[in-house]
Amino acid sequence: MYQIIAIAVAGFLLWLVVNRLDWLKSTRKQYSQSQDALFAELCHAHRLSRADRTLLGLIAQTTGPNKFCSVFVDSRVIETFAQKNPGDAEGCLDLCRRLFGSRN
Amino acid sequence: MATPLEKTFDLLTHTKNTSAVGVLVAGVDSPDEAVQALAVKALLARGSTHGIVEVIRRHQLLARPARELVAKNAAPVARGLRDSLNSGDGPLRSNALELVRQLEEFSELPTLTRLLEEKMIRDREGVENAAFDLVNRLYEHMQFGTERDESCGFLRDAQRIRHQMLATLESSCHRFQVHRSRRVVEGLLVLSDPENIYLKKLFQECSDEVRGVAADLLNNSKHPGVLNLIVTSLAQNYPLPATFSAFERRTDPEFICHLLRTWPHKLTAFQLKNLKELRTVAWLEPTRNHLDLVPAALHCQLVAFLMTTGLSQPQKLAVLEWMVRFGSPEGRLASTDVLKQLEDGRVQDVVLESLDSAVPDVQAWATGQLRAWSIPNAMELLVERLDSSIPEVQQAARAELAGFDVRRALEIFEQLDPRMRTAVGHLIRKIDPQAPHKVQEEMLNAIRSKRIRAARAALAMNMHHEVASALLVMARDSDNLVRRTAAEVLGKVRSREAVEILLEMAGDNSPRVRETAAAALDEIKAAREASSGEPSADRPVPEHVGERMPS
Numbered sequence: 001m002y003q004i005i006a007i008a009v010a011g012f013l014l015w016l017v018v019n020r021l022d023w024l025k026s027t028r029k030q031y032s033q034s035q036d037a038l039f040a041e042l043c044h045a046h047r048l049s050r051a052d053r054t055l056l057g058l059i060a061q062t063t064g065p066n067k068f069c070s071v072f073v074d075s076r077v078i079e080t081f082a083q084k085n086p087g088d089a090e091g092c093l094d095l096c097r098r099l100f101g102s103r104n
Numbered sequence: 105m106a107t108p109l110e111k112t113f114d115l116l117t118h119t120k121n122t123s124a125v126g127v128l129v130a131g132v133d134s135p136d137e138a139v140q141a142l143a144v145k146a147l148l149a150r151g152s153t154h155g156i157v158e159v160i161r162r163h164q165l166l167a168r169p170a171r172e173l174v175a176k177n178a179a180p181v182a183r184g185l186r187d188s189l190n191s192g193d194g195p196l197r198s199n200a201l202e203l204v205r206q207l208e209e210f211s212e213l214p215t216l217t218r219l220l221e222e223k224m225i226r227d228r229e230g231v232e233n234a235a236f237d238l239v240n241r242l243y244e245h246m247q248f249g250t251e252r253d254e255s256c257g258f259l260r261d262a263q264r265i266r267h268q269m270l271a272t273l274e275s276s277c278h279r280f281q282v283h284r285s286r287r288v289v290e291g292l293l294v295l296s297d298p299e300n301i302y303l304k305k306l307f308q309e310c311s312d313e314v315r316g317v318a319a320d321l322l323n324n325s326k327h328p329g330v331l332n333l334i335v336t337s338l339a340q341n342y343p344l345p346a347t348f349s350a351f352e353r354r355t356d357p358e359f360i361c362h363l364l365r366t367w368p369h370k371l372t373a374f375q376l377k378n379l380k381e382l383r384t385v386a387w388l389e390p391t392r393n394h395l396d397l398v399p400a401a402l403h404c405q406l407v408a409f410l411m412t413t414g415l416s417q418p419q420k421l422a423v424l425e426w427m428v429r430f431g432s433p434e435g436r437l438a439s440t441d442v443l444k445q446l447e448d449g450r451v452q453d454v455v456l457e458s459l460d461s462a463v464p465d466v467q468a469w470a471t472g473q474l475r476a477w478s479i480p481n482a483m484e485l486l487v488e489r490l491d492s493s494i495p496e497v498q499q500a501a502r503a504e505l506a507g508f509d510v511r512r513a514l515e516i517f518e519q520l521d522p523r524m525r526t527a528v529g530h531l532i533r534k535i536d537p538q539a540p541h542k543v544q545e546e547m548l549n550a551i552r553s554k555r556i557r558a559a560r561a562a563l564a565m566n567m568h569h570e571v572a573s574a575l576l577v578m579a580r581d582s583d584n585l586v587r588r589t590a591a592e593v594l595g596k597v598r599s600r601e602a603v604e605i606l607l608e609m610a611g612d613n614s615p616r617v618r619e620t621a622a623a624a625l626d627e628i629k630a631a632r633e634a635s636s637g638e639p640s641a642d643r644p645v646p647e648h649v650g651e652r653m654p655s
Contacts, residue, residue, distance in 0.1 A: 038121045045115045046108065069123065072112050073131035073139055101107045 055091050075100045117146040125155040141169040148180040156184030163199040178207040189215050201234040210265045217276040220283040239291035274302040280314045289317050294329030298337040322350040331362040338378045355387040357397040364402040379412040390426040403435020436469045468496035490534040505535045510542040517561045529565025540570035547574035556589045563593045579605045584614040595624025
């Protein structure tokens with residue numbers, strides 16, 4: 001009897017693990033296709049520090065949902081943010097230089 | 105080293121994250137041309153249909169670098185064209201139609217023909233035009249290498265594409281009642297040839313309505329492809345009845361010029377057979393004024409075409425007579441040759457009428473026909489026309505009388521009386537302005553008798569002044585008789601050189617030459633005295649020469 005219970009519990013746990021793994025995979029897959037993941041990829045590509053990422057994340061939030069990666073292709077977003085937040089102007093300028101080169 | 109922007113777009117190009125497409129589309133909207141070009145390039149490289157559709161949607165707004173990228177990357181752009189064409193979005197479809205034209209996306213023809221079948225389609229005309237533009241572009245490519253057009257580039261797969269397009273058009277013709285687009289039928293006619301299976305299927309399997317449209321297009325379309333189809337179909341053993349009918353009915357200058365311009369140097373047996381079966385040709389009816397539309401340069405071909413048709417003799421004569429009256433010089437000559445064979449007496453009247461024409465070319469032609477048509481007093485009329493004020497007429501008369509040249513005159517001049525000889529001299533000079541030069545050449549002939557005869561003829565025909573240089577050569581000839589003849593003629597020349605050579609000849613070894621030279625000098629002296637003792641103004645005999653003359 002105990003053996004049957006043990007097998008059932010083991011089966012249930014196995015089912016739970018497999019199910020959880022699937023869920024994790026799907027969540028990971030979902031994340032990998034998200035703007036967040038792309039944002040992280042781009043930050044990594046440009047070797048931005050945690051502080052830079054935080055500032056860029058703040059700036060990106062001004063672009064609206066699902067569009068915040070556009071901060072990497074449109075320098076106007078950073079410029080506008082810098083104008084509205086003079087305290088971060090220097091950091092914005094540095095970000096502009098790092099993301100768009102010396103032209104900005 | 106890559107710039108930060110290049111790094112961004114490189115990642116956006118290669119990342120598996122599909123959100124990158126949205127970011128790239130945002131880049132396409134950037135006012136910065138460089139960012140825009142990088143975004144377009146990345147989207148084209150990713151090959152995402154959604155991204156390419158967005159590029160197509162913004163095509164009108166793209167800056168030049170981005171547009172150039174689109175133009176250079178036809179293959180990736182084509183992936184988004186079908187979706188864009190099928191979209192209900194008007195501007196997007198309009199852009200896609202423009203790109204189909206620009207990139208020559210022949211593979212989109214099936215999509216376009218299918219769109220035409222949609223009843224509620226908004227920009228139907230644009231779709232129809234784009235489809236026909238594709239047909240035109242392929243037609244132009246197929247002309248590459250022909251003598252007609254080499255302006256467009258060579259398309260390697262032209263024949264394969266043509267086959268596919270013809271199949272699409274033919275299948276669309278079966279649904280004519282749905283789309284009712286004549287352009288589809290015309291496209292098939294433009295791209296096909298008389299032996300093409302799809303053309304045959306069109307006329308054999310399509311509905312009466314479609315066949316009617318095709319026949320109507322063969323009668324009215326001015327597209328070079330359709331014109332070519334009509335003309336080349338005559339080379340078939342059994343040409344399509346519709347093309348035959350077009351041959352009989354068409355009167356537009358485009359068709360006439362195409363037919364005559366492509367008229368072959370040598371007709372095949374089938375062409376001859378088919379042309380003989382043409383019993384009526386609308387534009388060849390002189391009463392309908394279509395002949396006026398034929399450029400003069402094509403008049404010869406017109407006569408050639410006319411004579412190969414099966415038109416009745418009176419009809420042919422009527423056209424030939426029109427040509428004789430109003431045709432170009434070449435056309436007139438060509439028709440005259442034919443009329444000579446037909447022995448048409450009416451041409452005599454035309455020739456006589458044309459002699460007084462205000463058009464120099466017509467007068468010249470008529471002058472050239474005087475002898476050929478045995479016009480009464482032809483020779484008199486020709487001689488009169490030697491003095492015409494119109495150079496073309498003068499030339500034509502000279503050409504007609506060219507047989508009566510210096511050599512002929514030299515042959516007969518001894519048989520003529522003196523007055524006639526002078527007249528002949530005048531005539532010869534009019535016919536051939538080079539006559540004195542030719543007489544001079546004859547005076548230097550190696551045969552003695554010819555030299556003597558030419559010198560006498562020159563005197564008889566009053567050309568002795570122009571041949572004085574040859575007389576001076578003859579005066580130093582080794583033959584006594586030649587020198588004597590030269591002395592005789594030089595006595596009539598009376599120039600300073602003539603007198604000097606005569607004085608020299610007065611001491612010649614031959615007594616007969618001396619005598620003749622002395623007589624000639626006497627004659628000159630007498631002539632001088634007769635003209636008040638003064639030498640003539642134009643040919644003065646200098647004093648010192650007169651003094652040296654023997655008394």
